[in-house]
Amino acid sequence: MKKLTTLIIAALLGSGIVWADEEATQSTQDTKKSQNVQESTDTFQPYVKKNKKSQNVSGVYVGVDLGLTGSTTTMRPSPFYELKKDGLALGGFGDVKVGYKHYFTEKFAVRGYVSLGAGLRYTAIQIIGWRIAETYNHTTTALGLGIGADAVYNLSSNVGVFAGFGVDRHSWTHSVSSTGSSTGSETEGSTVIPKLQLGLIFSGFEIAAVYHTATVQPANSYLDYGNDIALKVGYTYTFFTL
Structure with a gap:
């Protein structure tokens, strides 16, 4: 009887040890699975900007640019005249964009935009030729509609750099008048002008160099114009963030 009791107690103790070991093994496996699922979730989570008040967020934005140009x-x-x-x-120019x-x-971000603006170009030259010794004023005014895209890279939370390409369609009027007469000539036309730009961003404020790869060449001008190089300042505001 004592032997039987001893065998029953030993069997119960053995089964308890096995059950406890199986429970510990199952708990360890469940913990590892949970960790793997968490790591997988963290690895494939998309980027979400925490500070919605920052300019460095995805969303719709509006902006304004002002610039000075030279060419x-x-x-x-x-055979009848020469440039003295x-x-x-x-x-100068100004435009608004959205x-x-x-x-x-x-x-890293990419932004695209459409813009509407106006510009002015002016130069005066002195001409000497047959019965001519006068100063001629050349003025070009233009309205422009454009599209463009920039790549933006943040160096810090408030400072970034950007580079981009755009195309503007200019509807222009060119007038020539002389200081020696009250009459002048005027022509109109339209020109598509590509442009490249590179600049810095400071909390929404921008400063950039802009190079136009073509320029308006009026038929009634005595001159050929070189491509414009501009320095512009601007500001953008993101009003609908994602």
């Missing part, structure tokens, strides 16, 4: 001028060949003094055409900016990571 060289060269005289068109003619080389000229430099100066001008677009969408999307952050793919915490630091």
